Amino acid sequence: MKAITAEELYKTYDKGKIKALDGLNLDVEEGTVLGVLGPNGAGKTTTVRVLATLLVPDSGRATVSGIDVIKNPQEVRKIIGLSGQYAAVDETLTGWDNLIMFGRLYHLSAKAAKSRAIELLEQFSLTDAAKRPIRTYSGGMRRRLDLAASLIVKPKVLFLDEPTTGLDPRGRQDMWGVINELVKGGVTLLLTTQYLEEADQLADEIAVIDHGKVIARGTSDSLKKQVGGERLEIVVENQHMAATKEIVARISSSALNVDEGLRLISAPVTTGSKALIEAAKLLDKMGIHPLDIGLKRPSLDDVFLSLTGHLAEEKKDEDLALASKKRGR
Amino acid sequence: MHAISDALIITKRQLLQLARVPELILFSIIQPIMFVLLFRYVFGGSIDTGQPGGYVQLLMPGIFVQTVAFTLAGTAVGLTADMQKGLIARFRSLPISRSAVVFGRTLGDGALNIVVLTAMGLTGYVVGWRPSSGFLNITLGFVFLLVFGFAMSWIGVLIGLSVREERVATNATFIAVFPLTFLSNAFAPTTGMPKPLQYIAEWNPVSTMVAGCRQLFGLENQFGATAGSFPSENPLTMSIVYMIIIMAVFIPLSVRKYNRAVNK
Numbered sequence: 001m002k003a004i005t006a007e008e009l010y011k012t013y014d015k016g017k018i019k020a021l022d023g024l025n026l027d028v029e030e031g032t033v034l035g036v037l038g039p040n041g042a043g044k045t046t047t048v049r050v051l052a053t054l055l056v057p058d059s060g061r062a063t064v065s066g067i068d069v070i071k072n073p074q075e076v077r078k079i080i081g082l083s084g085q086y087a088a089v090d091e092t093l094t095g096w097d098n099l100i101m102f103g104r105l106y107h108l109s110a111k112a113a114k115s116r117a118i119e120l121l122e123q124f125s126l127t128d129a130a131k132r133p134i135r136t137y138s139g140g141m142r143r144r145l146d147l148a149a150s151l152i153v154k155p156k157v158l159f160l161d162e163p164t165t166g167l168d169p170r171g172r173q174d175m176w177g178v179i180n181e182l183v184k185g186g187v188t189l190l191l192t193t194q195y196l197e198e199a200d201q202l203a204d205e206i207a208v209i210d211h212g213k214v215i216a217r218g219t220s221d222s223l224k225k226q227v228g229g230e231r232l233e234i235v236v237e238n239q240h241m242a243a244t245k246e247i248v249a250r251i252s253s254s255a256l257n258v259d260e261g262l263r264l265i266s267a268p269v270t271t272g273s274k275a276l277i278e279a280a281k282l283l284d285k286m287g288i289h290p291l292d293i294g295l296k297r298p299s300l301d302d303v304f305l306s307l308t309g310h311l312a313e314e315k316k317d318e319d320l321a322l323a324s325k326k327r328g329r
Numbered sequence: 330m331h332a333i334s335d336a337l338i339i340t341k342r343q344l345l346q347l348a349r350v351p352e353l354i355l356f357s358i359i360q361p362i363m364f365v366l367l368f369r370y371v372f373g374g375s376i377d378t379g380q381p382g383g384y385v386q387l388l389m390p391g392i393f394v395q396t397v398a399f400t401l402a403g404t405a406v407g408l409t410a411d412m413q414k415g416l417i418a419r420f421r422s423l424p425i426s427r428s429a430v431v432f433g434r435t436l437g438d439g440a441l442n443i444v445v446l447t448a449m450g451l452t453g454y455v456v457g458w459r460p461s462s463g464f465l466n467i468t469l470g471f472v473f474l475l476v477f478g479f480a481m482s483w484i485g486v487l488i489g490l491s492v493r494e495e496r497v498a499t500n501a502t503f504i505a506v507f508p509l510t511f512l513s514n515a516f517a518p519t520t521g522m523p524k525p526l527q528y529i530a531e532w533n534p535v536s537t538m539v540a541g542c543r544q545l546f547g548l549e550n551q552f553g554a555t556a557g558s559f560p561s562e563n564p565l566t567m568s569i570v571y572m573i574i575i576m577a578v579f580i581p582l583s584v585r586k587y588n589r590a591v592n593k
Contacts, residue, residue: 055591088415090416093346105425150419
């Protein structure tokens, strides 16, 4: 059963000038994690907002647990949790105040709201900070409380919009741990991220989106395969470059890629570790000791580059220009 | 229906904020008290009103109305902040009544007005304000002020949910309310103004509120209003009409706006 479906979603801003969603299609199987990956401005947040009933698309259809998000938003709200950069908690209040408030807004009794708050604070290691105002929390603690607030009624479907944006590496690791625990509990999760590593870590499947539509979909491995197989990469001293090129050419049937500056010679190979061993043997026979030698599988960065023709980072400038234009309106 | 209990949870949140950050309440009180003292002692001496008990009798209703009119600003700035931080998005993702957040907010700002008006009234008493109309009328006067503040608060909801930044909300509300309170009979007689302004001032809801409160607090003096104009003859009726119009227009608009609000 599909926990989330989205069919042909369109949404434009600024009288059609900015296409936030341009025929987006998506579905998520129950109990799985879909990572929605894309640069700033690709349409990730708009997608989450439509699915979480905050935004009505210009056209298209979407369901969560089989319930139409446009026709029946109030029913959808009962079974979803939303957290992330654009869903927040009250920073003036304490962690405890916030969890009680949200518990009561989910129509728990005063007693049930209290016991759920105690449980969640425990689960997210925030018990000691419960009585402190949120504005005294670290970024990681704040995000954990934010996440806790979205789990008050044990949602069937959880939306996390860039859950680790702005966190330091330690905070990010903690957050990943917390999310992995949740996923084990069986919740269906849709998570957006700009971090390729994050999608790789947390998601069963990845949907790459750009300019408001899904441009690739699959497991991390299948996406990597789509870009190409493994490459043999060897770094040697300058005087061995020529000999090494010859050796690599003998092993790989495809064209070599040579970076003189990095003294890096690489080429696609089809036989995996066998190719690596063969290269090492031949190098050794010639008395060449490589500075580095290995098989490299394409990173998700490579995936993004080959799918969109631009790097994930590249679009940011364009996006900022767009954002400032919007503000100046 | 959960509509009322949901709204009250939002109101409670606001009161909790005041409890957690007492400075908030302190500063909401200081400004109106400062106004009372400044007008009483800076202008009070040079304005001849012919009013027994002096300028302060006329001033207090004016300054009460000005203060509750500015409720709009607090509402607007608070909602803009909530929106910027993404709190509105979270509230909207919850299965709560569609009007709970905005009703809760306006009720909370109304509750704060009770505290502010009490502090002002006491300060007024200290500097010589003596309402002479008896307990019932005085209470009615304050109820009028609270309802007017509540109505104005709804204009604040619409402004707060329409602008993108707190500073814009502050400026926008100031521009909306400041002329309204000075183009009125609140601090000086309208008869001294140029004719077109006089006309505006007399139909200004702030003027009818001020004149209405002066009546309820036991003053006959209309503070130099043009005799015979409809609003100055019937200030209480006009005030009620204005409050109904403001709420009838701005409550539906605000609720609609809230249900479409997303932070950028």
